[in-house]
Amino acid sequence: xxxxxxxxxxxxxxxxxxxxxxxxxxxxxxxxxxxxxxxxxxxxxxxxxxxxxxxxxxxxxxxxxxxxxxxxxxxxxxxxxxxxxxxxxxxxxxxxxxxxxxxxxxxxxxxxxxxxxxxxxxxxxxxxxxxxxxxxxxxxxxxxxxxxxxxxxxxxxxxxxxxxxxxxxxxxxxxxxxxxxxxxxxxxxxxxxxxxxxxxxxxxxxxxxxxxxxxxxxxxxxxxxxxxxxxxxxxxxxxxxxxxxxxxxxxxxxxxxxxxxxxxxxxxxxxxxxxxxxxxxxxxxxxxxxxxxxxxxxxxxxxxxxxxxxxxxxxxxxxxxxxxxxxxxxxxxxxxxxxxxxx
Amino acid sequence: xxxxxxxxxxxxxxxxxxxxxxxxxxxxxxxxxxxxxxxxxxxxxxxxxxxxxxxxxxxxxxxxxxxxxxxxxxxxxxxxxxxxxxxxxxxxxxxxxxxxxxxxxxxxxxxxxxxxxxxxxxxxxxxxxxxxxxxxxxxxxxxxxxxxxxxxxxxxxxxxxxxxxxxxxxxxxxxxxxxxxxxxxxxxxxxxxxxxxxxxxxxxxxxxxxxxxxxxxxxxxxxxxxxxxxxxxxxxxxxxxxxxxxxxxxxxxxxxxxxxxxxxxxxxxxxxxxxxxxxxxxxxxxxxxxxxxxxxxxxxxxxxxxxxxxxxxxxxxxxxxxxxxxxxxxxxxxxxxxxxxxx
DNA sequence: GAACGTTCTGGGAGCGCTCCCAGGTTTTGC
DNA sequence: GCAAAACCTGGGAGCGCTCCCAGAACGTTC
Numbered sequence: 207x208x209x210x211x212x213x214x215x216x217x218x219x220x221x222x223x224x225x226x227x228x229x230x231x232x233x234x235x236x237x238x239x240x241x242x243x244x245x246x247x248x249x250x251x252x253x254x255x256x257x258x259x260x261x262x263x264x265x266x267x268x269x270x271x272x273x274x275x276x277x278x279x280x281x282x283x284x285x286x287x288x289x290x291x292x293x294x295x296x297x298x299x300x301x302x303x304x305x306x307x308x309x310x311x312x313x314x315x316x317x318x319x320x321x322x323x324x325x326x327x328x329x330x331x332x333x334x335x336x337x338x339x340x341x342x343x344x345x346x347x348x349x350x351x352x353x354x355x356x357x358x359x360x361x362x363x364x365x366x367x368x369x370x371x372x373x374x375x376x377x378x379x380x381x382x383x384x385x386x387x388x389x390x391x392x393x394x395x396x397x398x399x400x401x402x403x404x405x406x407x408x409x410x411x412x413x414x415x416x417x418x419x420x421x422x423x424x425x426x427x428x429x430x431x432x433x434x435x436x437x438x439x440x441x442x443x444x445x446x447x448x449x450x451x452x453x454x455x456x457x458x459x460x461x462x463x464x465x466x467x468x469x470x471x472x473x474x475x476x477x478x479x480x481x482x483x484x485x486x487x488x489x490x491x492x493x494x495x496x497x498x499x500x501x502x503x504x505x506x507x508x509x510x511x512x513x514x515x516x517x518x519x520x521x522x523x524x525x526x527x528x529x530x531x532x533x534x535x536x537x538x539x540x541x542x543x544x545x546x547x548x549x
Numbered sequence: 550x551x552x553x554x555x556x557x558x559x560x561x562x563x564x565x566x567x568x569x570x571x572x573x574x575x576x577x578x579x580x581x582x583x584x585x586x587x588x589x590x591x592x593x594x595x596x597x598x599x600x601x602x603x604x605x606x607x608x609x610x611x612x613x614x615x616x617x618x619x620x621x622x623x624x625x626x627x628x629x630x631x632x633x634x635x636x637x638x639x640x641x642x643x644x645x646x647x648x649x650x651x652x653x654x655x656x657x658x659x660x661x662x663x664x665x666x667x668x669x670x671x672x673x674x675x676x677x678x679x680x681x682x683x684x685x686x687x688x689x690x691x692x693x694x695x696x697x698x699x700x701x702x703x704x705x706x707x708x709x710x711x712x713x714x715x716x717x718x719x720x721x722x723x724x725x726x727x728x729x730x731x732x733x734x735x736x737x738x739x740x741x742x743x744x745x746x747x748x749x750x751x752x753x754x755x756x757x758x759x760x761x762x763x764x765x766x767x768x769x770x771x772x773x774x775x776x777x778x779x780x781x782x783x784x785x786x787x788x789x790x791x792x793x794x795x796x797x798x799x800x801x802x803x804x805x806x807x808x809x810x811x812x813x814x815x816x817x818x819x820x821x822x823x824x825x826x827x828x829x830x831x832x833x834x835x836x837x838x839x840x841x842x843x844x845x846x847x848x849x850x851x852x853x854x855x856x857x858x859x860x861x862x863x864x865x866x867x868x869x870x871x872x873x874x875x876x877x878x879x880x881x882x883x884x885x886x887x888x889x890x891x892x
Numbered sequence: 893g894a895a896c897g898t899t900c901t902g903g904g905a906g907c908g909c910t911c912c913c914a915g916g917t918t919t920t921g922c
Numbered sequence: 923g924c925a926a927a928a929c930c931t932g933g934g935a936g937c938g939c940t941c942c943c944a945g946a947a948c949g950t951t952c
């Protein structure tokens with residue numbers, strides 16, 4: 207009612223559990239039971255409590271619940287990346303969407319955290335500070351010790367993408383190896399003989415797994431696996447790598463690019479060199495980003511279901527939190543070939 | 550050491566403040582002072598506490614701090630969107646990056662929340678439950694009452710993008726009107742006479758503001774502003790809208806598309822209709838997404854700094870939380886024209 | 893040396909909830 | 923009919939921290 211000046215700190219005099227109890231004519235315990243959906247509450251009491259909650263606009267204080275209870279009803283998604291580049295990545299967005307979808311309906315909140323350099327101790331402190339029940343970690347470079355540290359601290363942890371330096375920590379990943387192998391086999395089946403690849407960085411498992419799959423696919427067909435160039439998951443690096451391959455093997459007639467985003471750059475280089483796609487050089491990407499279908503020509507690629515990755519990670523974590531036993535230590539998600547015009 | 554089976558609930562017996570106090574030979578109060586960087590602690594005591602913290606691997610319990618203190622050191626980013634499509638949006642990723650960048654160094658956590666339909670009450674409850682100090686809201690459709698509700702509850706709130714239905718709640722937005730006007734003027738300056746536009750949905754301010762800017766730019770040059778088609782920020786809708794415009798005005802020689810993502814679809818339609826870009830039809834987009842530069846032809850567009858948007862929203866919120874007064878009720882971020890090949 | 897500040901320290905009352913326990917009231921079983 | 927089991931309820935002790943208050947230790951000033 208009063209329009210009193212209430213400068214910086216506008217207090218929100220939220221109703222407390224006790225007031226709800228008084229209004230409903232029951233005890234705190236009973237209100238607590240109603241809120242948490244526990245049994246052993248008469249429907250009369252339950253009704254009265256709901257009424258009181260509605261009238262007072264009560265919403266339970268999360269901090270108090272976390273402190274008093276044991277779980278925080280909150281999990282963290284940690285993006286472990288030096289730069290913040292990753293956030294622009296559709297991969298991240300997809301995982302996030304999946305995590306969120308899987309969490310829908312559960313009363314669990316998501317805290318997003320990024321590990322900045324130097325800040326790592328802060329991050330571990332926070333995560334172990336009882337504020338979250340479990341952690342999802344994605345986008346690991348090299349031998350990041352974070353998942354190990356968290357797991358050792360007893361915090362349930364699931365990694366997205368095979369971690370290079372955290373043996374024993376559960377993870378979920380797309381089946382990069384078999385996806386890449388399928389791409390290689392497909393190119394072989396088209397009659398291509400001189401097949402190169404543009405691989406991701408050597409310090410990321412996703413890059414290495416796809417490279418391995420490509421190698422396996424080619425070597426089964428008794429083709430050379432020497433045409434390897436490396437990029438860093440940017441269009442520019444893909445363009446440079448493509449030029450390198452073209453330079454080393456002018457007779458190259460196909461290339462498997464370990465990420466659509468790099469394939470975009472490769473396409474530009476091929477165009478600049480007067481190579482027709484797919485006539486002169488067939489191109490297969492990986493990921494099936496939205497840009498794959500709008501590329502010129504539309505990109506044949508290996509689809510990975512990133513959203514499913516997020517969902518699966520979350521499912522795995524929640525299952526562990528629920529106390530399920532004998533959960534699989536790691537999970538591989540199938541990929542699928544999407545044939546468009548570039549190969 | 551022990552490899553004991555420690556099934557579901559591995560307890561993390563984190564050190565407590567009291568234990569640190571005992572180890573350091575001081576009182577709880579003093580430890581608390583050290584942790585919070587308060588004055589009036591002798592350097593001897595401070596040193597002893599730091600030692601003890603290091604030795605015990607102590608990390609303060611966030612829930613307890615929030616409960617006992619007044620602030621949560623945590624803000625929420627709420628994405629208000631029916632579907633989860635928004636997460637795939639580079640806009641979202643950019644804002645998130647900005648928010649995160651602005652938060653760097655501050656000891657403030659970010660909770661990411663999505664308002665699912667029906668879930669809205671839960672969301673408001675949670676946010677008002679004292680778990681966060683303030684809220685950032687983005688991606689509002691129509692007359693979403695959420696910001697109003699939060700603001701009325703006394704929770705500091707900043708909206709990203711002009712909200713249609715929340716007058717009075719502070720917001721930050723790109724200067725869509727002037728950006729669009731600049732695009733229109735540029736097309737006029739190229740000598741184009743029959744200029745259409747593909748606008749965003751009517752229930753989003755961003756779509757309407759850009760449409761208004763385009764209209765203003767054209768009408769100042771005494772050109773017709775009847776060639777308006779609507780899309781929904783997808784390439785497909787852009788393609789359909791472009792076909793519609795072409796159908797209504799075969800002599801169309803330029804189009805301002807209110808989002809790069811729709812421009813992509815428009816480009817495809819133009820190509821399919823045998824129109825050369827920019828020779829027959831000049832195209833200007835909006836946003837300057839990464840795909841704008843890799844489009845064929847590279848897209849001339851109006852650049853908005855989405856990351857800056859996130860940063861500014863965060864700055865505004867933090868300033869309010871810090872008790873600063875007389876803060877601007879809304880902020881407009883300048884846009885910039887990026888000239889490439891499509892116009 | 894009495895009176896005052898300034899710097900430092902510890903004690904302890906909550907913050908708002910959960911969860912254990914004790915007890916009361918019904919229903920069930922034979 | 924009476925014991926046992928199931929249901930329902932309230933009381934109250936914490937969860938781990940912050941922050942207020944009282945007081946100790948040390949000047950500094952008249």
